[in-house]
Amino acid sequence: MxxxxxxxxxxxxxxxxxxxxxxxxxxxxxxxxxxxxxxxxxxxxxxxxxxxxxxxxxxxxxxxxxxxxxxxxxxxxxxxxxxxxxxxxxxxxxxxxxxxxxxxxxxxxxxxxxxxxxxxxxxxxxxxxxxxxxxxxxxxxxxxxxxxxxxxxxxxxxxxxxxxxxxxxxxxxxxxxxxxxxxxxxxxxxxRRSLAPPAPTKLTYPMQHALMTGDLSGVGGFSKQVRRFEGGTAIVIEAYRSLDGDGLLFAVVVEEPDLHQELLVEAWPREGGVYVGLQAFGDPLGTRGTREAVQAVVDWLETQGLELRQSWI
Ligand SMILES: C[S@@+](CC[C@H](N)C(=O)[O-])C[C@H]1O[C@@H](n2cnc3c(N)ncnc32)[C@H](O)[C@@H]1O
Structure with a gap:
């Protein structure tokens, strides 16, 4: 490697x-x-x-x-x-x-x-x-x-x-x-001697996801979502629909100190609900910013009539 x-x-x-x-x-x-x-x-x-x-x-x-x-x-x-x-x-x-x-x-x-x-x-x-x-x-x-x-x-x-x-x-x-x-x-x-450094950004696992209830087939009319948080911005740029079902993919850019990530958040029908989470595609590193990105998608889906059932964001 x-x-x-x-x-x-x-x-x-x-x-x-x-x-x-x-x-x-x-x-x-x-x-x-x-x-x-x-x-x-x-x-x-x-x-x-x-x-x-x-x-x-x-x-x-x-x-x-x-x-x-x-x-x-x-x-x-x-x-x-x-x-x-x-x-x-x-x-x-x-x-x-x-x-x-x-x-x-x-x-x-x-x-x-x-x-x-x-x-x-x-x-x-x-x-x-x-x-x-x-x-x-x-x-x-x-x-x-x-x-x-x-x-x-x-x-x-x-x-x-x-x-x-x-x-x-x-x-x-x-x-x-x-x-x-x-x-x-x-x-x-x-x-010669060292200085106590600033706290590093907390890096977490990309397990950030939520389960929602509702129907993705009627969702539409997406516009760019910008979410600012302390130390960064998550921008959900675009939403795409899968050709073989109701699944949605959201293209996201996350800016954090010296770290720029382009990634995908997915919303996919699963048994008993809709799974919303970070996709492994694009090699995301789970951070505060990626958490904000998943949350931004969940918030937007709520405006489309879906309801949050459980969150691990
Ligand atoms: C003038 S070039 C020198 C390249 C090489 N060291 C050499 O001597 O041929 C400076 C390099 O530093 C890279 N660079 C600039 N800022 C950087 C940063 N914050 N982190 C990593 N690389 C950086 C640039 O992309 C560029 O390739």
């Missing part, structure tokens, strides 16, 4: 099960085409390597590379590093975190998008093992200074500037910047 889907995280990150062995867990954030992960796998076969990347195109490229190179210690996830570190990775489990050529977000109004900010350093200080390290390499002098200031302001790390580690200068972006003769800077931060 190379690709970690959200379903793998329902009970946090069980590294023994995911890698089939124990070993130092090393994370690369924003791995691009996966070259550096493959380099690490070849040079550090004892490390369990985890990559997270928001770009689906990059995840596809990296997936093909990892398979082609037949390295067996790399797992990658398509998603946001902030979500993975905050809600999936446990306290004290990361040996190292590599960030190579992060998006610099140079415009002032976009500074909040920069990953290496003091709150993220605070979180990393908890997720790293004692003596664990964050390693940054970048061509962007202003982001480099910004990240150093942010890390220093937390007073949680010891910083050491130096030469980039082996292999970092062979990544796609490094090659590009070297061809342009830009100077490349590197710093490693070693955790």
């Amino acid at each position: 190379i690709l970690l889907r959200r379903a793998h995280f329902r009970e946090g990150l069980d590294t023994d099960a995911l890698y089939g062995r124990t070993g130092p867990l090393v994370l690369e954030i924003g791995f691009g085409d996966g070259r550096y992960l493959v380099h690490l796998a070849k040079t550090r076969p004892d490390w369990n390597l985890l990559g997270v990347e928001v770009s689906l195109a990059s995840v596809s490229r990296a997936f093909r590379r990892i398979r082609r190179e037949a390295v067996h210690t790399v797992r990658i996830h398509h998603g946001n590093a902030r979500f993975l570190v905050r809600d999936v990775v446990g306290t004290g489990v990361l040996h190292r975190v590599y960030v190579n050529f992060p998006d610099p977000w140079p415009r002032k109004k976009h500074l909040a998008n920069r990953l290496l900010r003091n709150e993220f350093f605070g979180l990393l200080s908890d997720r790293l093992e004692p003596g664990g390290q964050v390693l940054l390499t970048t061509d962007h002098a202003e982001y480099f200074d910004f990240a150093c200031e942010q890390a220093a302001s937390t007073d949680l790390f010891d910083a050491a500037e130096g030469e980039p580690p082996d292999g970092v200068l062979d990544t796609k972006y490094a090659e590009k910047w070297r061809a342009e003769r830009r100077s490349i800077r590197h710093v490693s931060w070693t955790v």
Whole structure:
């Protein structure tokens, strides 16, 4: 298994099960085409390597590379590093975190998008093992200074500037910047003490469902349902009817901090009622937001004359 889907995280990150062995867990954030992960796998076969990347195109490229190179210690996830570190990775489990050529977000109004900010350093200080390290390499002098200031302001790390580690200068972006003769800077931060992190988002099982009574055949006239809750929004965009019965499918988008999910809620006639719940299709991770989505569908069906009999939402 190379690709970690959200379903793998329902009970946090069980590294023994995911890698089939124990070993130092090393994370690369924003791995691009996966070259550096493959380099690490070849040079550090004892490390369990985890990559997270928001770009689906990059995840596809990296997936093909990892398979082609037949390295067996790399797992990658398509998603946001902030979500993975905050809600999936446990306290004290990361040996190292590599960030190579992060998006610099140079415009002032976009500074909040920069990953290496003091709150993220605070979180990393908890997720790293004692003596664990964050390693940054970048061509962007202003982001480099910004990240150093942010890390220093937390007073949680010891910083050491130096030469980039082996292999970092062979990544796609490094090659590009070297061809342009830009100077490349590197710093490693070693955790000195850790900060109690913010509470992670509670991840639950996708068992959220309800039983209703009534008839789906007369239901119609759907319009978009927007449900706001503390920390997010669930939008039921569209409803579709099954061709071989009265079943309905609702397309939903759920936005929560650093977590975007597109999923389906089903309303299906079952013996003695109508089942309303989250469909496994689309790999949903049960969260507060998916619960709100199921509830939004139940509420809408009530406006169509169905009655709630029992709820496990
Ligand atoms: C400039 S590229 C560098 C790619 C690669 N590290 C290299 O050196 O070739 C930055 C990468 O970080 C990814 N990225 C940006 N923000 C991210 C986040 N919050 N979580 C995960 N990946 C992110 C981008 O999609 C992009 O692929």
